[in-house]
Amino acid sequence: MASDKPRSSAATKESILAAARERxxxxxxxxxxxxxxxxxxxxxxxxxMRYFGNKEKLFAAAAEFDLRLPDVTDLPVEEVGxxxxxxxxxxxxxxxxxxxxxxxxxxxxxxxxxxxxIFATQLGPVVAKVAPDRVGTRAGLxxxxxxxxxxxxxxxxxxxxxxxxxDELVAWIGPTLQRYLTGTPG
Amino acid sequence: MASDKPRSSAATKESILAAARERxxxxxxxxxxxxxxxxxxxxxxxxxMRYFGNKEKLFAAAAEFDLRLPDVTDLPVEEVGxxxxxxxxxxxxxxxxxxxxxxxxxxxxxxxxxxxxIFATQLGPVVAKVAPDRVGTRAGLxxxxxxxxxxxxxxxxxxxxxxxxxDELVAWIGPTLQRYLTGTPG
DNA sequence: TGGCGATGTCAACACTTGTTGGCCTACACT
DNA sequence: AGTGTAGGCCAACAAGTGTTGACATCGCCA
Numbered sequence: 001m002a003s004d005k006p007r008s009s010a011a012t013k014e015s016i017l018a019a020a021r022e023r024x025x026x027x028x029x030x031x032x033x034x035x036x037x038x039x040x041x042x043x044x045x046x047x048x049m050r051y052f053g054n055k056e057k058l059f060a061a062a063a064e065f066d067l068r069l070p071d072v073t074d075l076p077v078e079e080v081g082x083x084x085x086x087x088x089x090x091x092x093x094x095x096x097x098x099x100x101x102x103x104x105x106x107x108x109x110x111x112x113x114x115x116x117x118i119f120a121t122q123l124g125p126v127v128a129k130v131a132p133d134r135v136g137t138r139a140g141l142x143x144x145x146x147x148x149x150x151x152x153x154x155x156x157x158x159x160x161x162x163x164x165x166x167d168e169l170v171a172w173i174g175p176t177l178q179r180y181l182t183g184t185p186g
Numbered sequence: 187m188a189s190d191k192p193r194s195s196a197a198t199k200e201s202i203l204a205a206a207r208e209r210x211x212x213x214x215x216x217x218x219x220x221x222x223x224x225x226x227x228x229x230x231x232x233x234x235m236r237y238f239g240n241k242e243k244l245f246a247a248a249a250e251f252d253l254r255l256p257d258v259t260d261l262p263v264e265e266v267g268x269x270x271x272x273x274x275x276x277x278x279x280x281x282x283x284x285x286x287x288x289x290x291x292x293x294x295x296x297x298x299x300x301x302x303x304i305f306a307t308q309l310g311p312v313v314a315k316v317a318p319d320r321v322g323t324r325a326g327l328x329x330x331x332x333x334x335x336x337x338x339x340x341x342x343x344x345x346x347x348x349x350x351x352x353d354e355l356v357a358w359i360g361p362t363l364q365r366y367l368t369g370t371p372g
Numbered sequence: 373t374g375g376c377g378a379t380g381t382c383a384a385c386a387c388t389t390g391t392t393g394g395c396c397t398a399c400a401c402t
Numbered sequence: 403a404g405t406g407t408a409g410g411c412c413a414a415c416a417a418g419t420g421t422t423g424a425c426a427t428c429g430c431c432a
Binding site: 028106107112115120144145148152153155159168174175180 | 214333334
């Protein structure tokens with residue numbers, strides 16, 4: 001009600017985006033075709049072009065992603081690792097956008113850039129709040145573990161990693177993130 | 187000398203494989219074209235087909251990979267983690283086969299299967315030798331961290347991860363692997 | 373009522389892809 | 403010398419891709 005768009009262009013645009021996310025997540029950038037996305041959205045391929053210009057821009061629009069990292073300022077420092085681990089695993093399960101981004105990032109330059117950006121602008125600041133020093137390094141290390149989980153659990157689906165429950169996984173990963181966050185190497 | 191092959195077919199076959207590894211590593215499975223690989227090998231595309239049948243089989247041949255994990259049986263248990271970390275980072279740098287495998291595994295089913303196989307048959311046994319229990323889980327966790335490094339350092343090239351020296355990286359990762367190997371969650 | 377802009381469809385273009393079959397060349401063996 | 407055969411090249415096919423432009427339809431507003 002009281003929308004700003006004349007009729008239902010926003011609706012179909014959104015349905016295209018949903019279909020795009022699904023396809024990109026499942027097939028990766030190159031194997032996800034505009035025709036298939038359009039078919040999923042019950043629409044003509046040319047509409048996709050009209051709304052988004054080209055495939056690259058469509059992907060950019062579909063891969064808008066927010067980690068939604070929790071506020072950890074008033075949390076005991078020694079609990080931040082576990083908290084982060086829990087949040088990340090939960091965030092992964094509910095949203096396939098990040099899987100689309102991850103799958104695409106392996107062959108598409110735009111996706112890589114977006115990925116770098118996300119970890120720099122969203123993870124970096126959180127780390128900065130609790131880390132004593134070496135913020136960049138710590139954020140990078142956290143990224144290795146977090147993305148390693150995403151890769152093995154949701155993309156490669158290595159059996160033992162898939163088999164672990166959310167809590168089990170968090171219990172193992174939490175201390176690792178904690179050490180990367182506030183510990184020292186060696 | 188005293189080879190079993192009549193003339194130099196083995197040589198061109200090998201040059202095709204080398205070009206294929208390079209292309210697959212750089213571009214991933216779908217974007218690496220047979221024509222490009224053939225051009226790199228200074229040969230006609232049809233030769234690639236004759237020798238390897240089709241693209242899928244070519245990839246299978248090019249992505250033959252051995253982790254070459256070190257023997258850790260007579261090593262103090264508490265040093266295995268660091269040792270493993272060092273070996274893995276070194277192994278990554280020298281050989282682009284694993285990068286080809288990783289890049290391809292994100293969109294190609296055969297590559298995923300190969301990846302699973304490698305970690306099951308090569309990493310699993312090593313873990314079994316030093317782990318007190320939960321071998322599968324431990325191997326899986328190690329895979330998350332190890333592949334997370336590969337992904338962020340060599341594929342996504344996240345700046346802070348790339349910036350770390352080999353030794354720095356090993357110093358951070360070693361204890362993580364050690365805990366996954368012999369520690370407990372929580 | 374007439375028209376205009378937004379929403380949508382159809383058919384095609386230009387190009388790239390994996391893959392195939394026919395043809396050529398040169399050497400090894402009889 | 404003659405011939406078989408392995409190594410190699412060329413041209414083409416069929417399918418699928420992103421992308422484009424011309425045409426249809428429908429609702430709103432003057």
